[in-house]
Amino acid sequence: MGSPAPIKDPTMPAPVLGPGQTYTTVTQRLSAIITSRTPLGWIAALLIAGGILQLLMLSATWLLIKGTGIWGLNIPVGWGWAIINFVWWIGIGHAGTLISAILLLMRQQWRNSINRFAEAMTIFAVMCAGMFPLLHTGRPWVAAYWLLPYPNTMSVWPQFRSPLIWDVFAVGTYFTVSLIFWYLGLIPDFATLRDKAKHKISQIIYGVLSMGWRGSAKHWFNYEMAALLLAGVSTPLVLSVHSIVSLDFSVGLIPGWHATIFPPYFVAGAVYAGFAMVLTLGLPIRYFYGLHDYITDRHLNNMGKVMLATGLIVAYGYLMEQFFAWYSASPYEGYMMQNRTFGPYSGTYWSLILCNVAIPQLLWIKRVRLSPIWLFIISMFINVGMWLERFIIVVTSLHRDFMPSSWDMYHSTPWDWGLYAGTIGFFLFMMILFIRVMPVINIFEIRQLVANKNRGEHAETASADD
Amino acid sequence: MAENLYGLLAEFDGPDELLKAAKDSYAEGYRKMDAYSPMPIHDLSESMGYDKHRVPFIVLICALLGACSGFGLQYWVSVIDYPLNVGGRPLLSWPSFIPVTFELGVLFSAFGALIGMLILNGLPRPYHPVFNVPNFERASGDGFFLCIEAEDPKFDITETRAFLESLKAKKVDDVEP
Numbered sequence: 079m080g081s082p083a084p085i086k087d088p089t090m091p092a093p094v095l096g097p098g099q100t101y102t103t104v105t106q107r108l109s110a111i112i113t114s115r116t117p118l119g120w121i122a123a124l125l126i127a128g129g130i131l132q133l134l135m136l137s138a139t140w141l142l143i144k145g146t147g148i149w150g151l152n153i154p155v156g157w158g159w160a161i162i163n164f165v166w167w168i169g170i171g172h173a174g175t176l177i178s179a180i181l182l183l184m185r186q187q188w189r190n191s192i193n194r195f196a197e198a199m200t201i202f203a204v205m206c207a208g209m210f211p212l213l214h215t216g217r218p219w220v221a222a223y224w225l226l227p228y229p230n231t232m233s234v235w236p237q238f239r240s241p242l243i244w245d246v247f248a249v250g251t252y253f254t255v256s257l258i259f260w261y262l263g264l265i266p267d268f269a270t271l272r273d274k275a276k277h278k279i280s281q282i283i284y285g286v287l288s289m290g291w292r293g294s295a296k297h298w299f300n301y302e303m304a305a306l307l308l309a310g311v312s313t314p315l316v317l318s319v320h321s322i323v324s325l326d327f328s329v330g331l332i333p334g335w336h337a338t339i340f341p342p343y344f345v346a347g348a349v350y351a352g353f354a355m356v357l358t359l360g361l362p363i364r365y366f367y368g369l370h371d372y373i374t375d376r377h378l379n380n381m382g383k384v385m386l387a388t389g390l391i392v393a394y395g396y397l398m399e400q401f402f403a404w405y406s407a408s409p410y411e412g413y414m415m416q417n418r419t420f421g422p423y424s425g426t427y428w429s430l431i432l433c434n435v436a437i438p439q440l441l442w443i444k445r446v447r448l449s450p451i452w453l454f455i456i457s458m459f460i461n462v463g464m465w466l467e468r469f470i471i472v473v474t475s476l477h478r479d480f481m482p483s484s485w486d487m488y489h490s491t492p493w494d495w496g497l498y499a500g501t502i503g504f505f506l507f508m509m510i511l512f513i514r515v516m517p518v519i520n521i522f523e524i525r526q527l528v529a530n531k532n533r534g535e536h537a538e539t540a541s542a543d544d
Numbered sequence: 545m546a547e548n549l550y551g552l553l554a555e556f557d558g559p560d561e562l563l564k565a566a567k568d569s570y571a572e573g574y575r576k577m578d579a580y581s582p583m584p585i586h587d588l589s590e591s592m593g594y595d596k597h598r599v600p601f602i603v604l605i606c607a608l609l610g611a612c613s614g615f616g617l618q619y620w621v622s623v624i625d626y627p628l629n630v631g632g633r634p635l636l637s638w639p640s641f642i643p644v645t646f647e648l649g650v651l652f653s654a655f656g657a658l659i660g661m662l663i664l665n666g667l668p669r670p671y672h673p674v675f676n677v678p679n680f681e682r683a684s685g686d687g688f689f690l691c692i693e694a695e696d697p698k699f700d701i702t703e704t705r706a707f708l709e710s711l712k713a714k715k716v717d718d719v720e721p
Contacts, residue, residue: 101582101686227621235621237628244643247614251647255654262658266684270582273681289668292675293683295566295579297665299589303599304661308654311607315650322643525583529559 094188095527096371104528108521109274111367112514119366120514127506134500137493138213146216148493155476155488160214161326162468163498166351167207167505168249168323169344169464171256172316173352174200178259179312182305187530188380190523191372195363195509196356197260198516202508203355204253206501211245213497241325248322255315259308265291266301266522320348327471333414334475337402343395347464350388350434353381354460359509361450363518372519375448382447385460389438392467396435410480418474422487427470433463550673550721551577551693552704553680554713559585562688565711567591569692572707576696580674580689582682602660603653610652614645676720691719 141148151158174196181189215221223230225246236243268288275281291297321341328340357378364373403415418427437459446452478485512518556562559581566579570592579588589595618641622628627635662668674680674691683689690713692704708716 105582105685227617233626235626238618238622238644239630239633239637239640241643244647247644247647251651254651258654258658262661266583270684273684285670289662290670290672291667291684292672293580293582294665295581295585295589295592296594297667298581298584299594300597300599300661300664302584303597304603304657307600307603308657311603311650311653311657315647318643318646318650522583529583529585532558533560 094191094374094376095524095531096374099371099524099528099531101525101528104524105270105274105521108372108517108519108524109270111518112271112516113274113276116514120510124507124510127503127510130499130503131507132500132503133496134209134504137496137500138209140493141213141216141497142218146214148491150488150490150494152486152488154479154484154486155473157472157476158488159490159494159498160210162465162472163501164207164210165323165344165468166465167203167210167501168252169320169348169351170355171200171203171207171252171352172320172345172348173356174198174203175252175256175259175312175316176349176352177356178263179309179316182309183313187527188377190527191369191519192356192360192377192381193523194260194263194516194520195359195512195518196352197256197263198509198512198518199352199355199359200256201253201260202505202512204249204256205508206505208249208253209501210497241322241329244322245326248319252315252319255308255312259305259312262301262305262308263520264516265289266293267517267520269293270521271517317345320344332475332479333408333410334399334403334418334471337399339395339398339402343392343398346388346391346395347467350385350392350460351464353385353388354457354464357381357385357453357457358461361454363513365450367513367518369519372524378450378453379444379447382441382453385438385457386441389434389441389460393435396431414475414478417478418470421474421478423470423474423477426466427474430463430466430470433459434467548721549694549701550676550719551691551695551699552701552708552716553674553677553689553691553719554708554711554716555679556688556690556711556713558688559583559588561712562690563588563591565690565708565713568711569690569707573698574692574696574704576693576699578691578693580680580683580687580691582684582686582688598664599657599660603656606656606660607649607653611645611649613652614648615641617648618644673719673721677717679715679717 149158149160174193177189177196178193181193212218212221215224222228223232223234224236225243227236236246265288268284269291272281272284272288275284321344324340324344327335328337330336360373360377364370400415400419403411406412418424438456440446440452440456446456473488477488554565556565562579562581563585566577566588569577575593577592579585579592581588615638619636622637622641623635629635674683674689679687680689681687690708692699692708698704705716
């Protein structure tokens with residue numbers, strides 16, 4: 079158990095910014111992460127992540143040589159780890175957009191110090207997600223005409239009545255909009271780095287990326303409106319993406335998939351998984367770079383509360399699935415749920431309940447929400463639990479559907495593991511690179527917090543979001 | 545002298561001082577000016593008469609364009625170029641076209657927000673006279689600046705300098721063009 083910092087006044091929330099911060103210290107501290115010498119620990123972390131990344135190269139190459147037969151797929155389980163991992167990664171991305179868009183619209187100041195790396199996390203997670211459907215086609219270079227509507231020599235077009243093509247548009251839009259939102263936020267910070275960089279080459283690179291940003295009042299005037307509107311369009315977007323992902327399942331007639339609760343249940347699960355990943359990454363970054371003044375107890379507490387709330391929605395989803403199976407009076411639905419709960423995959427199902435429902439109840443305790451170690455452990459359980467959830471949804475529904483004669487068990491192969499672990503390596507590799515070359519915390523928004531604090535507005539806005 | 549200068553750049557202590565200086569300069573009759581700060585300051589641009597939002601209009605046009613092209617694409621593909629009769633369902637099954645229509649509307653409006661912001665701000669612009677002032681690199685860190693430009697009809701090198709100093713500027717620099 080960690081040692082949570084004591085809160086002085088229990089009626090007042092902890093501040094979103096540590097004491098004694100000025101414009102100068104904020105700028106120095108946050109740009110020094112990039113302009114200082116490369117820490118040895120960073121190189122070591124990059125090498126480890128790069129080593130895991132090689133598994134992705136290896137697994138993808140062998141897959142392209144041999145085809146999807148190297149995976150554990152069979153008939154009836156034609157959708158295996160590829161779709162499980164796709165949904166898992168897409169879900170992880172959702173916290174980034176939630177933090178940057180929805181919390182911006184709600185004027186939650188605590189988002190300012192976590193939005194940048196949460197957005198980076200979104201982009202890299204969506205990249206990982208995108209690999210799976212592409213690789214699942216077995217021949218990604220011919221997949222273009224299945225996925226994208228372009229005039230081709232075969233004169234065929236995608237079927238726009240299928241949720242799978244909606245997915246292509248939803249995920250493609252999600253990735254592009256996240257990238258635009260991220261870049262927009264980075265422009266003023268690139269200008270800071272341009273002015274702080276010591277090396278000529280880095281000055282030129284950051285100079286080009288900052289597009290000649292001068293911080294003029296007119297710049298900021300248009301900039302703030304653009305950011306607000308992007309937040310406005312990203313909010314329905316993020317809700318639509320996982321809803322559309324869930325339609326891949328619920329439009330099908332398979333028992334356990336054909337349920338109206340899927341879209342909200344998937345969105346809540348996505349936010350749940352995403353916040354767990356934000357903590358999984360944010361806590362080590364905060365620890366190694368000593369960013370306790372920017373990611374404070376307040377952030378930990380609030381993120382713990384968001385996880386608890388979304389976790390309860392997800393638990394409600396599990397309960398409703400059980401209820402539907404009984405209330406539908408359909409023998410197939412009933413059997414599916416009995417098989418899921420007590421059949422050959424019951425161990426996975428009960429592990430899921432343990433990881434996603436039982437253990438997160440610890441978050442009711444304030445000491446747990448304030449303890450980095452406890453939060454890290456709980457978020458690891460949730461990361462695992464959310465993966466198990468997708469496994470349960472995909473595999474237990476498919477392996478025993480309507481016809482007992484077509485029933486079969488699903489066994490994953492080392493290549494399934496290799497590709498999955500490889501994308502985790504890719505994700506970590508990209509995150510570690512990102513920390514070193516771009517500001518991991520949004521510098522200009524922290525300066526705004528300093529300005530608010532100087533004006534004494536901080537106390538009012540602080541109590542508004544708790 | 546004034547024709548080979550871009551303007552005068554005054555540095556202030558903080559956001560409130562800069563806002564006050566911008567308001568006073570506007571009240572004094574200066575129009576061709578701009579303020580530079582490391583973070584957005586509420587009301588600063590408005591206090592200098594730049595208060596018309598144009599980004600929302602651009603985003604709206606882009607959103608409509610995106611949604612129309614999304615729906616148009618699906619209509620053309622599903623009804624005109626590649627009609628498929630699936631179980632006798634209508635070719636124009638518009639409810640199933642909504643997700644792609646929505647996504648393309650969002651996609652286009654995001655591009656509209658970014659590109660609209662850049663165009664309205666005259667970016668990318670690698671060179672600008674204010675970068676000639678050595679101190680100006682602090683405008684992206686902890687410096688707060690007001691620049692009155694030589695193009696302003698009221699600009700006079702000595703009078704404007706005296707006026708900026710009367711606003712309690714920490715330092716007033718010439719800006720080379």
